[in-house]
Amino acid sequence: MSAQRAEVSEDEYLRLFWQQLYADYYRAFGQRVVVKNEVAVGQSAREVIWSYNKTSLYYYLPAAKTKNRYPVPLLVIYSLINKPYVLDLLPETSLIGFLLREGFEVYLLDWGEPGLEDAGMLLDEYVLDLLPQAVKKTLRHSKALEISVLGYCLGGTLLACSLAICPQLPVRNLILMAAPLDFSERGLLQVWLTASYFDVRRIVEAYRLIPAELINFGTQLLKPGPTFFSGYNPVLSAFPCNKGNLSISRLAINKWVNDGIAFPGAAFQQLVEELYRRNNLVKGELVLRSKKVQLANIKANLLNIIAAGDHIALPSQCQPVMQLTQSPDKTQVVLPGGHVGIVIGRNASVQLWPVLESWLPVRST
Amino acid sequence: MSEKPSDIPTPVDFFNWLNQFVNKQTPEAAKAAGTFDPLNAWKTFNEQNQKAWSEAMTKMKATPEFAGALGQATLNQAAAQEMVRKASQAYLEAANMPSLDDLARLAKLVIAVEAKLDSLNEKLAGYLDRTSQDRVVETKLDKLAERLVGLEAKLGEMAETEAGSVKIDDLQTRLKSIETRLDNLDRHQAQVVKAINSAQTQPEKTPQSAKPKEPAKKPSGQSKSQPAKNTGNENKS
Numbered sequence: 001m002s003a004q005r006a007e008v009s010e011d012e013y014l015r016l017f018w019q020q021l022y023a024d025y026y027r028a029f030g031q032r033v034v035v036k037n038e039v040a041v042g043q044s045a046r047e048v049i050w051s052y053n054k055t056s057l058y059y060y061l062p063a064a065k066t067k068n069r070y071p072v073p074l075l076v077i078y079s080l081i082n083k084p085y086v087l088d089l090l091p092e093t094s095l096i097g098f099l100l101r102e103g104f105e106v107y108l109l110d111w112g113e114p115g116l117e118d119a120g121m122l123l124d125e126y127v128l129d130l131l132p133q134a135v136k137k138t139l140r141h142s143k144a145l146e147i148s149v150l151g152y153c154l155g156g157t158l159l160a161c162s163l164a165i166c167p168q169l170p171v172r173n174l175i176l177m178a179a180p181l182d183f184s185e186r187g188l189l190q191v192w193l194t195a196s197y198f199d200v201r202r203i204v205e206a207y208r209l210i211p212a213e214l215i216n217f218g219t220q221l222l223k224p225g226p227t228f229f230s231g232y233n234p235v236l237s238a239f240p241c242n243k244g245n246l247s248i249s250r251l252a253i254n255k256w257v258n259d260g261i262a263f264p265g266a267a268f269q270q271l272v273e274e275l276y277r278r279n280n281l282v283k284g285e286l287v288l289r290s291k292k293v294q295l296a297n298i299k300a301n302l303l304n305i306i307a308a309g310d311h312i313a314l315p316s317q318c319q320p321v322m323q324l325t326q327s328p329d330k331t332q333v334v335l336p337g338g339h340v341g342i343v344i345g346r347n348a349s350v351q352l353w354p355v356l357e358s359w360l361p362v363r364s365t
Numbered sequence: 366m367s368e369k370p371s372d373i374p375t376p377v378d379f380f381n382w383l384n385q386f387v388n389k390q391t392p393e394a395a396k397a398a399g400t401f402d403p404l405n406a407w408k409t410f411n412e413q414n415q416k417a418w419s420e421a422m423t424k425m426k427a428t429p430e431f432a433g434a435l436g437q438a439t440l441n442q443a444a445a446q447e448m449v450r451k452a453s454q455a456y457l458e459a460a461n462m463p464s465l466d467d468l469a470r471l472a473k474l475v476i477a478v479e480a481k482l483d484s485l486n487e488k489l490a491g492y493l494d495r496t497s498q499d500r501v502v503e504t505k506l507d508k509l510a511e512r513l514v515g516l517e518a519k520l521g522e523m524a525e526t527e528a529g530s531v532k533i534d535d536l537q538t539r540l541k542s543i544e545t546r547l548d549n550l551d552r553h554q555a556q557v558v559k560a561i562n563s564a565q566t567q568p569e570k571t572p573q574s575a576k577p578k579e580p581a582k583k584p585s586g587q588s589k590s591q592p593a594k595n596t597g598n599e600n601k602s
Contacts, residue, residue: 052483053476116465117472133487140490188426197429197436206443214439221426221435223419 016251039252042085044096046108050137054112057134059105059141060096066103072172072364073105073142075134079153080126080263081215084110086256087152089344090249098353102361105142109134109155113261119208121264123158123271124288131162135169148173148364149300153313153339154271157181160295160321161281165288167297173363174300174327175356178307178339180317181295181324182282183275187314188222193276200272204265212260220257223311253344282320298325303359304332305342305352312339331359 016039050057062069076096078084087108088096099106109131114121138147149171151159156179163171192198204210280286286293302325306318315334322332335342335351342352425431450465457464524530 052479115472116469117476119469133483136487140494188423191427191429191432192435194432197432199436199440203439203443206440206447214442223423 016248039248039255041090041252041255042088043091044088044094044100049107049141050134052130052133054114054118055130055134056110056112057137058108058110060100060108062103062105063097063100066101068103068361070102070104070361070364071144072146072148073107073138073144074099074148074150074360074364075107075109075138077109077131077134077149077151077155077159078111079155080111080158080261080267081154081219082256082260084108086340086344089252089256093249093344093348095343095348095352098349099356102357104148104360104364105144107134107138107141114209114264116209119265122266122288123161123274126158126267127161127288127293128165128291131158132166132169135171139170146170146172148175148360150175150177151179152177152343153179155179157275157281160298160325161286161288161293163300164293164295164297165291167299171300173303173360174298175303175305175360176318176321177305178310178313178318178342179304179321180313182317182320183277183279184282185314185316186276187311189276192218193272195277198272200269204269208265210263210265210268212262215263216258216260219312249344253340282324295321295324296326299327301329301363302327302331303355304330305355306332306334307337307339307342308334309337309341310339329363 045061046058047061048056049059076084076087078087088094091097096106096108111126111130135147135149139145147170149159149163151157151174156176159174160176160179160181163169163174186193193200207214274280274286278285281293282295284292284294284296302321304318304321306315307313308315310318319332322330333355335355337347337351342348454464454466520533524533
């Protein structure tokens with residue numbers, strides 16, 4: 001952490017600190033954040049190899065020094081909530097940076113920020129159009145015959161649906177990271193999303209594009225401790241007695257947490273009704289564009305990573321995939337930490353990275 | 366406007382001063398001096414406070430009353446948002462100006478065009494892939510043709526010289542002898558096949574004839590339980 005601190009000058013840190021404090025002040029009083037946190041995030045070199053509408057497929061330029069070069073590329077699919085730079089937050093803690101150093105060819109599918117014109121987008125389009133296209137484009141660009149895919153959070157859910165409907169996609173390895181599939185237990189959302197309390201149809205009709213603030217409010221309300229009160233933390237962490245916390249990473253995380261994106265209304269309604277309320281995915285009753293999603297069609301090698309303290313994708317929502325797929329090679333790992341903590345926390349490099357380091361390379365040769 | 370006097374401290378100056386001041390009050394220094402560390406106490410209080418609040422709120426949030434209120438609040442906010450949107454849309458329409466919906470419609474048209482372009486791009490890429498594969502085959506064929514031409518030329522050269530023609534004659538003779546041997550083999554094989562077929566189609570005359578033929582008598586020194594040793598001559602024939 002002290003290494004990260006040393007990256008910016010004292011003046012730069014103070015400038016960023018005041019910005020954050022100002023932003024936190026506004027947030028604390030329920031007003032729109034007018035000052036953007038300017039911490040540099042997502043610094044790994046990359047280029048766009050395909051784009052369609054707001055979606056972009058990025059190719060990360062290989063690291064100069066790598067242990068090996070694996071012939072099977074890795075496509076990373078991010079969630080529909082917030083932005084994917086959390087996977088490449090800061091150079092020292094970047095998951096993508098780690099994968100590049102390991103010698104993988106890394107691709108990232110960024111869904112982009114939907115506009116009002118995308119309000120009618122259904123999950124069908126993500127699962128049946130954009131995802132298979134991204135896989136094809138990755139294969140063409142890398143000239144590989146098979147690929148590995150990593151789906152994080154809702155990205156993992158979409159990925160599982162896509163592989164279940166399109167089993168012909170040449171995916172050798174499937175990594176699901178905090179990806180909820182079984183919504184029979186929903187935690188607090190079980191009460192909140194009950195039809196009598198939450199009229200999703202009416203809300204979608206009114207908003208059309210579910211605002212980022214509403215999504216953010218919902219996720220933060222699930223566990224308000226570290227998020228709503230985080231405005232005080234920079235003040236505390238700035239003092240020398242808290243040098244452990246005095247880091248640019250806190251500012252970067254704060255930036256990401258408050259940098260949400262809107263959710264297409266139609267897809268949101270589908271997510272709430274089909275998945276959260278009816279739990280159609282694990283029942284085998286989810287129908288996307290008149291095709292049933294049968295998770296048993298998944299035959300790729302499976303690594304299921306669960307965060308033990310996850311309050312967004314509960315461990316009980318992530319675990320059942322192990323019984324639902326027909327993958328001959330299945331591994332499940334439960335890591336300590338929260339939904340985001342397993343990827344960017346201080347322990348990511350000592351907990352998540354070794355898991356990937358031991359599982360993926362042997363299956364990518 | 367007058368310029369800001371330089372002696373007025375900015376927030377950064379204040380923070381720098383505060384930082385320097387508190388730097389002297391580190392927990393280690395406080396411990397060494399045996400004094401109370403208020404910042405550490407505040408930190409501990411804050412952490413415990415957060416935890417307690419979080420637990421209390423979690424219990425409260427799980428109640429149906431909270432869920433009802435939350436849902437209603439969201440709905441009210443959505444309704445207000447919709448009202449504002451409709452009002453601004455009506456205003457923009459009256460002012461003959463494009464609304465957000467109009468822009469969204471336009472964007473949809475652009476996306477539709479992009480979809481067509483993407484589809485064309487995909488087809489073109491597929492075509493190029495196939496063409497490149499064809500080109501690989503074509504290149505290989507070209508190389509083969511080149512080698513054939515080379516061989517032909519060499520043969521021509523050889524035929525022109527006396528020694529060459531002798532060699533070719535010799536090669537022809539050898540080829541003919543190989544051909545004759547192959548013909549013989551072919552005839553022999555046909556005879557064998559015919560014999561096997563006729564043996565198979567022969568009707569069973571007596572039950573004894575149906576019995577499989579006894580294997581050839583083994584050498585006297587060989588016990589019955591031992592398998593026949595491979596003499597290594599089978600393949601030679």
